[in-house]
Amino acid sequence: LPGGAGLTVSSILVAEGEPARLLGLIDPTSAFWEAMRETGTFVVHLLAAGDRHLAERFAEIRPPIRGPFERLEVAESPWGPVLGGRRPRAACRLAGSTPTGHGELVQGVIEQLELSDLEDPLAYLHGRYRSVVDLPGG
Numbered sequence: 577l578p579g580g581a582g583l584t585v586s587s588i589l590v591a592e593g594e595p596a597r598l599l600g601l602i603d604p605t606s607a608f609w610e611a612m613r614e615t616g617t618f619v620v621h622l623l624a625a626g627d628r629h630l631a632e633r634f635a636e637i638r639p640p641i642r643g644p645f646e647r648l649e650v651a652e653s654p655w656g657p658v659l660g661g662r663r664p665r666a667a668c669r670l671a672g673s674t675p676t677g678h679g680e681l682v683q684g685v686i687e688q689l690e691l692s693d694l695e696d697p698l699a700y701l702h703g704r705y706r707s708v709v710d711l712p713g714g
Contacts, residue, residue: 582608582633582634582645582657583602583603583606583607583608583609583634583635584631584632584634584635585600585601585602585620586700587600587601587700588600588620590666590686595685595686595687596685596686596689597671597683597684597685597686598620598666598668598683598684598686599681599682599683599684600620600681600682601676601677601679601680601681601682602679602680602682603679603680604675604679604680609680609682611656612670612682613670615656616669616670617654617655617656617667617668617669617670618655618656618667618668618670618682618684619653619655619656619657619658619665619666619667619668620665620666620668620684621658621659621663621664621665622663622664622665622694622697623663623697623698624663624694624695624696624697624698625696625697625698625706625707625708625709626696627663627698628698628705630648630659631698631700631705632705645657648660649661653667654667655667655668655669655687655688662692663692663694664690664691664692664694665689665690666684666686666688666689666690667686667687667688667689668684668685668686668687669684669685669687670682670683670684671683671684671685695709696708696709
């Protein structure tokens with residue numbers, strides 16, 4: 577998608593309430609932060625253990641040459657690019673942010689939520705991507 581930006585975020589927090597909010601710490605120098613500030617919207621996808629390649633792509637460990645969404649099944653939405661497949665996702669409107677440490681603590685109001693079963697979410701722990709099922713107690 578022209579102008580689409582993506583970023584891997586290692587943790588998010590959902591604050592229940594009316595409306596529910598999503599919080600995440602992101603890199604304020606990223607193209608994603610710039611795009612989110614410009615549009616006022618963003619989409620968060622929960623990745624499965626088999627999606628490690630996507631996490632690495634958007635974390636810029638293995639960035640694509642042409643753009644983050646090149647050769648991926650992607651649909652446009654009012655909140656931003658939506659990856660194909662049945663991944664749980666939240667479409668959010670930017671509600672504010674606060675500089676926190678070296679990052680930006682972003683708060684979004686969840687406007688659309690799509691929950692599908694995700695038996696084995698991808699985790700990032702001690703500098704490595706892991707299957708939640710393989711973690712102690714998982």
